[in-house]
Amino acid sequence: DQQVKQNSPSLSVQEGRISILNCDYTNSMFDYFLWYKKYPAEGPTFLISISSIKDKNEDGRFTVFLNKSAKHLSLHIVPSQPGDSAVYFCAASAVGNYQLIWGAGTKLIIKP
Amino acid sequence: DAGVTQSPTHLIKTRGQHVTLRCSPISGHKSVSWYQQVLGQGPQFIFQYYEKEERGRGNFPDRFSARQFPNYSSELNVNALLLGDSALYLCASSPRPGTGNQPQHFGDGTRLSIL
Numbered sequence: 001d002q003q004v005k006q007n008s009p010s011l012s013v014q015e016g017r018i019s020i021l022n023c024d025y026t027n028s029m030f031d032y033f034l035w036y037k038k039y040p041a042e043g044p045t046f047l048i049s050i051s052s053i054k055d056k057n058e059d060g061r062f063t064v065f066l067n068k069s070a071k072h073l074s075l076h077i078v079p080s081q082p083g084d085s086a087v088y089f090c091a092a093s094a095v096g097n098y099q100l101i102w103g104a105g106t107k108l109i110i111k112p
Numbered sequence: 113d114a115g116v117t118q119s120p121t122h123l124i125k126t127r128g129q130h131v132t133l134r135c136s137p138i139s140g141h142k143s144v145s146w147y148q149q150v151l152g153q154g155p156q157f158i159f160q161y162y163e164k165e166e167r168g169r170g171n172f173p174d175r176f177s178a179r180q181f182p183n184y185s186s187e188l189n190v191n192a193l194l195l196g197d198s199a200l201y202l203c204a205s206s207p208r209p210g211t212g213n214q215p216q217h218f219g220d221g222t223r224l225s226i227l
Contacts, residue, residue, distance in 0.1 A: 004154070034215060043116070043202055043218030044155070089154050098209040099145070099168050100216065102154030 003027045004092050006103035014111050019077040021106050023090030026071065030092040034100070035064060035075045038087045047088075048075070077108075085110045114139070116219035118203050124225045125193050133188045133222045137205030143167075144186040145216060146178055147202040155202055161186055162209050190224075198226045 005024045013019045023033075031052045036044035050057040050064045050073065057064050063076045077084055090103040117136045125131050137144050143162040147155035157170035161180035175191045184205075190197055200223050204216035 036218075041220065043204075043220045046215040046217065049215060091154070097168065098143075098160055099157035099170060100147075100155070101157070104152065104154050 004101050004103040006106050008106050010107040012109045013080050016079045019080045021075040021088050023073050029094040031095045032093045034091045036089045080110045118219035122223045126227050129193050130191050135186045135203030141205035143206045143209045145204045146188045149200040193226050
C-alpha cells in the first residue's frame with residue numbers, strides 16, 4: 001500500500017523555465033511533508049518542508065504547495081537551473097510517528 | 113562541520129553472511145535513523161534511535177537489528193543475508209526525533225551487494 005506516490009518517473013524542463021513536481025498521498029494523518037533532492041552516489045539532501053496546517057511554503061527558488069482536500073502537494077522550482085537535475089523525493093510523516101514515508105522519486109532533467 | 117558519515121561505502125557479501133554498517137551523526141545530533149533504498153524505489157524506514165533507545169521500527173524481519181552508542185553513533189546489523197538485502201543503506205541524523213520541523217540529514221549511504 002503506497003501511502004506516498006510520485007506518478008511521474010521523470011520530467012524534462014528547459015533551463016530557466018518552471019519545474020513542477022507532483023506528489024499524492026493517501027494518509028490523512030500525515031502532518032509534515034518534505035522534499036529531498038538526490039544526486040547519484042550521494043545521500044538525499046533536504047530541500048523544503050510544509051506543515052499540514054499550511055498551504056504554501058517558500059524558500060528562494062523553491063515553493064511547495066499543499067492541497068489537503070485533494071491530498072496532493074507539488075514542488076515548484078523557478079527558474080530551473082542545470083544543477084537542479086537530480087531525483088526528487090516527496091516524503092511524509094504522520095502525527096506521533098517520526099519515520100518518513102517516501103515516494104519513488106521523480107528524475108528531473110534540466111535541458112540547456 | 114562534518115556531515116553524517118557512513119562506512120563502508122561499498123560492501124560485497126554472500127548469502128547467509130552477516131554484515132555491520134556504521135554511522136556517525138552530525139555533531140550535536142542525538143537521533144539516528146536507518147533506511148533501505150532498493151533501486152527505483154524511495155527509502156524504506158528500518159529503525160530510529162534516540163538517546164540510545166529504539167524509538168521506531170519499520171516492517172523488516174528480525175534479521176535486522178541496530179544499536180546506538182553513548183557518542184550517538186550507530187550500527188545496523190543484518191544476519192543471514194539474502195539476495196533481496198542488496199540495496200543502498202542510508203543513515204540519517206537529526207537533533208531530536210522529528211521530521212518537518214527537524215529535517216533528517218542523510219549520509220551518502222553504504223551500497224551492499226549480496227552474491
